[in-house]
Amino acid sequence: MSVHTPAPDLPPPSTEVGVIGWLRQNLFSSWLNSFWTLLAIYIIYLTIPPLVSWALLDANWFGSDRTSCDANPDGACWVFINVRFSQFMYGFYPASEYWRIDLAGILLVAMMVPLFLQRFRYKAWLAAAILLVYPVIAFQLFSGGLFGLLPVETTRWGGLMLTLVLSGVGIVASLPIGIVLALGRRSKMPIVRSVSVVFIELWRGVPLITVLFMASVMLPLFLPEGTHFDKLLRAMIGIVLFQSAYMAEVVRGGLQAIPKGQFEAAEALGLSYWKSMGLIILPQALKMVIPGIVNTFIALFKDTTLVLIIGLFDLLAMIQAGFTDTKWLGFAIEGYVFAALIYWIFCFSMSRYSQSLEKKLHTGHAR
Amino acid sequence: MSESDTNSAKMAVSDDVMIDIRGMHKWYGEFHVLKDINLTINKGERIVICGPSGSGKSTLIRCINRLEEHQRGDIVVDGVELTDDVKHIDQIRKEVGMVFQHFNLFPHLTVLENCSLALIWVRKMPRRKAEEIAMHYLEKVKIPEQAKKYPGQLSGGQQQRVAIARSLCMSPSIMLFDEPTSALDPEMIKEVLDTMIQLAESGMTMIVVTHEMGFAKTVANRVIFMDDGEIIEENEPEEFFTNPQSDRTKLFLSQIM
Numbered sequence: 195m196s197v198h199t200p201a202p203d204l205p206p207p208s209t210e211v212g213v214i215g216w217l218r219q220n221l222f223s224s225w226l227n228s229f230w231t232l233l234a235i236y237i238i239y240l241t242i243p244p245l246v247s248w249a250l251l252d253a254n255w256f257g258s259d260r261t262s263c264d265a266n267p268d269g270a271c272w273v274f275i276n277v278r279f280s281q282f283m284y285g286f287y288p289a290s291e292y293w294r295i296d297l298a299g300i301l302l303v304a305m306m307v308p309l310f311l312q313r314f315r316y317k318a319w320l321a322a323a324i325l326l327v328y329p330v331i332a333f334q335l336f337s338g339g340l341f342g343l344l345p346v347e348t349t350r351w352g353g354l355m356l357t358l359v360l361s362g363v364g365i366v367a368s369l370p371i372g373i374v375l376a377l378g379r380r381s382k383m384p385i386v387r388s389v390s391v392v393f394i395e396l397w398r399g400v401p402l403i404t405v406l407f408m409a410s411v412m413l414p415l416f417l418p419e420g421t422h423f424d425k426l427l428r429a430m431i432g433i434v435l436f437q438s439a440y441m442a443e444v445v446r447g448g449l450q451a452i453p454k455g456q457f458e459a460a461e462a463l464g465l466s467y468w469k470s471m472g473l474i475i476l477p478q479a480l481k482m483v484i485p486g487i488v489n490t491f492i493a494l495f496k497d498t499t500l501v502l503i504i505g506l507f508d509l510l511a512m513i514q515a516g517f518t519d520t521k522w523l524g525f526a527i528e529g530y531v532f533a534a535l536i537y538w539i540f541c542f543s544m545s546r547y548s549q550s551l552e553k554k555l556h557t558g559h560a561r
Numbered sequence: 562m563s564e565s566d567t568n569s570a571k572m573a574v575s576d577d578v579m580i581d582i583r584g585m586h587k588w589y590g591e592f593h594v595l596k597d598i599n600l601t602i603n604k605g606e607r608i609v610i611c612g613p614s615g616s617g618k619s620t621l622i623r624c625i626n627r628l629e630e631h632q633r634g635d636i637v638v639d640g641v642e643l644t645d646d647v648k649h650i651d652q653i654r655k656e657v658g659m660v661f662q663h664f665n666l667f668p669h670l671t672v673l674e675n676c677s678l679a680l681i682w683v684r685k686m687p688r689r690k691a692e693e694i695a696m697h698y699l700e701k702v703k704i705p706e707q708a709k710k711y712p713g714q715l716s717g718g719q720q721q722r723v724a725i726a727r728s729l730c731m732s733p734s735i736m737l738f739d740e741p742t743s744a745l746d747p748e749m750i751k752e753v754l755d756t757m758i759q760l761a762e763s764g765m766t767m768i769v770v771t772h773e774m775g776f777a778k779t780v781a782n783r784v785i786f787m788d789d790g791e792i793i794e795e796n797e798p799e800e801f802f803t804n805p806q807s808d809r810t811k812l813f814l815s816q817i818m
Contacts, residue, residue, distance in 0.1 A: 458628050459665035459724075463679040463731065464654040473682060477669050555669075 249531070260522060274525040275532050278516045282532070285352015285507050291344055294335045295355050302328060325366060348426040352507035354536065356426075360433060360498040360508065365491050367434040372441025373480075377471060379446055390442070397439035402497055405432040410504035429501050437494045444486040448479030481555045488548035492541045509533060577604040578637075579735055579766050580625060585634030587620060594620050596790045598634070604734075607767045609777040609798075612787035613813060618770045621787070622737045625768070626657040639734060655683075658728030662740040664720045666712035666727070672699065673708040676727045684731070691730075698726040702756050718749030722756050729760075736760065738769040772817065778802060786810045 208214055221231040252269030254262050255276070263271035275282070284292055305324050308314040336359070339345040351359065378390030397405070409432035410425055417423060452475055460470030480487070502511035513529040516522060580602040587595040595617050602608055610618045623629040624636060627643060627650050636643040638653045667675050676695035680686045686694075699705045702722040704715075712720055721741055728736060738757065742750045754776050761767060761780045771777070777784050777798055784801040786794045786809075794801070794810045802818075805811045 453663075453665075455661055455663050455665035456667065459659075459661065459667070461628060462626055462654065462657075462659040463727070464651060464683045465679060469682050473678060474667055478667075481669065 260525075263525070270531070271525050271528050274516070274522050274528050278513075278522070281353060281516065282509060282512050283354045285356055285512055286350040287346060287352065287355070288344065288350070291338070291346060294338070294343070298332045298335045301331065329363075329366075348424055351426065353512045354509045356501075356506060357495075357498050357508045357510075360430060360501065361491075361495040363430050364433045364437050364494045364498070368437035368441045368490075368494065369487070371434065371438035373445050373476065375438060375442035376445035376449055379442065380449055394439045394442050397436050398443070400436075402433070402436050402500055403503060405436050406500055406504050408432070425504070426506060429504060429506060433494070433498065433501075437490065437497075440490050440493075441487065444483050444490055445479065447486065448481075448483035449475065451482055452479055481552075484548050484552050484555075488544055492544055495540060495544070496537060509536060578602070579604045579606070579639055580768075581635070581637040582625075583635045583637075585624065585631050585636060587617075587624060587629065587631045587633075594790050595624070595631070598792060600785070600792065602766065602768065604766055605764050606783065607761050607765075607781050608769065608783050608785060609781040610768065610770045610785045610787060611772065611774070611777065611813070612793075616787045617790040618787050619739050622659075622739060622768055622770055625735075625737060626654055626659055628659075655731065656733055657735045657737060658731060658733035659737045660721070660724050660728055660739065660741050662743050664712070664717070664724045664744075666720055666724055668712050671709055671711055672704075672715070672723050675712065675723060676730050679727075679731055695726070695730055698729045699723070701729070701759075702726045716749060717745045718752045721745065721749075721753045725753075725756055725760070735766045735768070738767065738771065740770050740772070742771065742773055774802070774817065786813065788813070 206215075210218075222228045248268070249270050252266065254266055254269055254271050254273050256262070257273040258277060260271065260273065263269075263273055280289065280292065284295055287295065302324070305320065305328060308320055309317055309324075314320075334340055335343070336351065336355075337346060337348065375390050375394055378386045379394065381387045381390070406429055409428040413428055414423065456474055456478070457470065460474045465473065498508055499510040501508055502514070507515065510533050513533050517524075517526045517529045578601055580600070582598050582600040585595060585598040586593070598621060610621065612618050620629055624631045625638060625643075631643075639656050641649050641652050641656075643649060643653055666672075667678070670678065673692060673695055676699060677688070677691035680691035680694060681688055684691075696705055696708065699708055702725055704719055704722055704726075707715055707719060707723070712723065715723065725741075741757070742753050745753060750773070754773060757767070757769070757776070758780055769776070769781070781798050783795055784798050785792055786801070786805075786807075788809050794805065794807050796806075801810075802814065805814055
């Protein structure tokens, strides 16, 4: 009997591997797919080159007024953004006091850096400081009055700074309130449960615009004559209560996904209700609903633009005010593209951060 | 384990009453789950409760540490009566450890954290001391090398042994086992049973709901048969298996043996 020698491996045909193979598999696998590929290439050809030449190649970058833009109307006028940039960032804040906002921003970043360091041991204390001490410092810096700082009324706050203040407060306050509401809705105590349900359903049932209108127009009517209640503060409270109702439902989704056995094991070990929630249930539930929580944060960040209808000038409102200025009429597109870019940068960062957080916290089913 | 080990373990029963259940009833809505349960368990006794599914065995032991509420009758654990009073419930839960069918380890914590958590937060022990105790019991269940892993990285048998160690860390005087081997693959049942036998030899008061009749024969000093929410029969294992009194017990034994 002869010994069988297996035939040597032949290299695959050039149509199966490499660039050609990839193209065949992914773009030209059938007549129909080839048609769609060609159509897509044609659409890209129609749209991308003009966009690039408008936004980058033909764009007007330098100058201090619209003369250069008017001379070259085919390109984008980034001069407008350049000239108005500090207003977009700081609103009507006095220019001599911009440093206070910068300082608050730098301080926040500096305080947050150690949170991302592996070896830093006092993360809990630092986080507590950021949540409790930092807002007080930032508020003092922004509004002034103490230590000889020029007082700046909240009506002069604006631009990206106002957007960040509103969304920062909204994010930081709505999560804990939302957690308490979610726990309340699942409570065995009938009064706590009913109050939570009514609160959540009430706020979820009205549009944010209505809430803001109520806060700015109707609330003062009910308050006694002469009471001053800051408009920004009213808007903030409105946003926080509105978003915490949404947050509560997201968190409740996570709580419901935790098996009953986890509660029972915690109870059997003698952990009290709050300890078992804080140590066992919430860490798991919140981890599970990170995508939902960040989704709510992103929605909140973008929803802050609605404050422009009650006369607060956030980033978008400042940009709109910029291009309705007679000196810069006609540059709305540049303004909106800039606004879109800023919002996208912030929202995309949040989304990426949530993804990395999910990966980092993924221990439950790790093998 | 050998005959002599078993016998020496069986002798360690004292006359102190650990658990006293009198005239206890429980309903789930309209459904009468437990009917007039009377049961006295002495210190160091090892009770095996068996019976068809839905007979109320798990509910019975879950009433002992108040995971379920009973509606009528008395349960007294180590001299403390189980009532709505949170202080009593806390006091009893300190004395009673529980091991579940599905382990119920905390998946977001390491094995060591699972075991030391309650020591730190309930017993208010410093972290280092709590971890020492946790390691001591992890060594007892023979998995100290897994301490830094997460429960999801362990086999079912290892997870159940961690769950036993977690309960033991609180130094309970009574251990409840709710079908501890039912969710395990056959080759892992023995390692968990061995751990439980070792525990029995140390004189722990144990109440075990299980279908492992081999375990009942070697370790238990009393076997209780439940059906339809009632205790039908209770006897020493020898008598129970060779000479069952009631027809329902005979039927049950013929089905599982």
